[in-house]
Amino acid sequence: MNPLIFTTILMTVLLGTMIVMMSSHWLMIWIGFEMNLLAIIPILMKKYNPRTMEASTKYFLTQATASMLLMMAIIINLMHSGQWTITKVFNPTASIIMTSALAMKLGLTPFHFWVPEVTQGISLTSGLILLTWQKLAPMSILYQISPSINLNILLTMAVLSILVGGWGGLNQTQLRKIMAYSSIAHMGWMTAVLVYNPTLTMLNMLIYIMMTLTMFMLFIHSSSTTTLSLSHTWNKTPLTTTLILITLLSMGGLPPLSGFMPKWMIIQELTKNSSIILPTLMAIMALLNLYFYMRLTYSTSLTMFPSTNNMKMKWQFETKRITLLPPLIVMSSLLLPLTPMLSILD
Amino acid sequence: MMTYIVFILSVIFVVSFVGFSSKPSPIYGGLVLIVSGGVGCGIIMNFGGSFLGLMVFLIYLGGMLVVFGYTTAMATEQYPEVWVSNTTVMGVFLLGLLMEVMLVLYVLKSEEVGVVFKFSGVGDWAIYDTGDSGVFSEEIMGVAALYSYGAWVVIVTGWSLFVGVLVILEVTRGD
Numbered sequence: 191m192n193p194l195i196f197t198t199i200l201m202t203v204l205l206g207t208m209i210v211m212m213s214s215h216w217l218m219i220w221i222g223f224e225m226n227l228l229a230i231i232p233i234l235m236k237k238y239n240p241r242t243m244e245a246s247t248k249y250f251l252t253q254a255t256a257s258m259l260l261m262m263a264i265i266i267n268l269m270h271s272g273q274w275t276i277t278k279v280f281n282p283t284a285s286i287i288m289t290s291a292l293a294m295k296l297g298l299t300p301f302h303f304w305v306p307e308v309t310q311g312i313s314l315t316s317g318l319i320l321l322t323w324q325k326l327a328p329m330s331i332l333y334q335i336s337p338s339i340n341l342n343i344l345l346t347m348a349v350l351s352i353l354v355g356g357w358g359g360l361n362q363t364q365l366r367k368i369m370a371y372s373s374i375a376h377m378g379w380m381t382a383v384l385v386y387n388p389t390l391t392m393l394n395m396l397i398y399i400m401m402t403l404t405m406f407m408l409f410i411h412s413s414s415t416t417t418l419s420l421s422h423t424w425n426k427t428p429l430t431t432t433l434i435l436i437t438l439l440s441m442g443g444l445p446p447l448s449g450f451m452p453k454w455m456i457i458q459e460l461t462k463n464s465s466i467i468l469p470t471l472m473a474i475m476a477l478l479n480l481y482f483y484m485r486l487t488y489s490t491s492l493t494m495f496p497s498t499n500n501m502k503m504k505w506q507f508e509t510k511r512i513t514l515l516p517p518l519i520v521m522s523s524l525l526l527p528l529t530p531m532l533s534i535l536d
Numbered sequence: 537m538m539t540y541i542v543f544i545l546s547v548i549f550v551v552s553f554v555g556f557s558s559k560p561s562p563i564y565g566g567l568v569l570i571v572s573g574g575v576g577c578g579i580i581m582n583f584g585g586s587f588l589g590l591m592v593f594l595i596y597l598g599g600m601l602v603v604f605g606y607t608t609a610m611a612t613e614q615y616p617e618v619w620v621s622n623t624t625v626m627g628v629f630l631l632g633l634l635m636e637v638m639l640v641l642y643v644l645k646s647e648e649v650g651v652v653f654k655f656s657g658v659g660d661w662a663i664y665d666t667g668d669s670g671v672f673s674e675e676i677m678g679v680a681a682l683y684s685y686g687a688w689v690v691i692v693t694g695w696s697l698f699v700g701v702l703v704i705l706e707v708t709r710g711d
Contacts, residue, residue: 198702218689221689225692225699232706235707
């Protein structure tokens, strides 16, 4: 793509999310979502083959439907409250419709079916933008309407997302689908605590973005999109095998890595609000996630995966320069001792 | 009948939307869009927005729909699909029509309808003269406010339209 056009379109994606995050008028938020959606379509379609076109079409259809539902909820809110300001939503029907619309945008169950298919159809960099930046805008709206969200619906969607994210990722060998199911599960964790303490949602979002960014950067560095090609990294850059190990275990939520921090805080907050069964179930279902992360680390870092003899002497083009990889790796694994600093977020 | 003109126009509006969303060939969709645009203009004018109704006819029908019609005429097939030519299209159209008729009967018969918002019968749809707002017309002041206080909205929508064209050109350009 022409670099000038590509820069313009990328900046429009950023502008759309910024408009969503900083507007106080519901109509401007809707415009921001539409601008975001429109501008990310050519980014998803960077390569012109039928897979990317199909993935972009699926993404466009689901997100456009979600925007329509959002507009309907906005208008019902307008009818019952008479104003366009972003505060809590005043009508239960509008609140339920808006929660469903934002869940469709995030990829929560039962609206999660587009996430693996779209992520698989596009290139690794586009998948990175899709799974990290595109989650910021709907989450910011959920944060702002969190006092009025129906608890039952949101918690049902969250727990089902954690289950589907863990269960669905078990049979995958394609790395992009694994990351998609991991994203579904993490969105479930984030929305589970939204009604109780929205600050922890933002903390989880921050750490999730760092870890997903790190994983995608490592995949882009070794140009691998399947488990099999990831298992050849010991031949290309042996150091990244250790980094993949650390980051994947951090994503699985193991202490003493920083992925443990949001899970710990969320479970603590949920138990403070006298719900014991729910965090127990969530923690158990996170083990499913951990299983397929560990399978990846087993084939990548812990063993030399069986391959044909000519795979053991690979040559490659010049190493790609990956932006910010060392700081990202440090941040996605070593932040746990900083947990007492969370008190500044109040 | 004149008091319920907005209700009648809105029913025609919904029926024409059903007409093009049952997916006949785009040429016929454009035809039905003209009807819905005209009816929508009528609804807006009944609320006192004569300027906005004129905008609908001039810009929407006379600008955007004309371009759409030309491009569809260039890309159309030899035997375009009408509503009656395909069972599926016909079925969907009749289903939408049936649902609208049932909704209209429900509104007309019952005392109070509470779907998402409550309104009691057809009486709520009549337009009353809501009294004096002074010497100016409200909708012209709204348009003026868009270009003065709402400058940010103009910038954002203008940029969205521009990026929309960029995106469409980029997507259809191919390799």
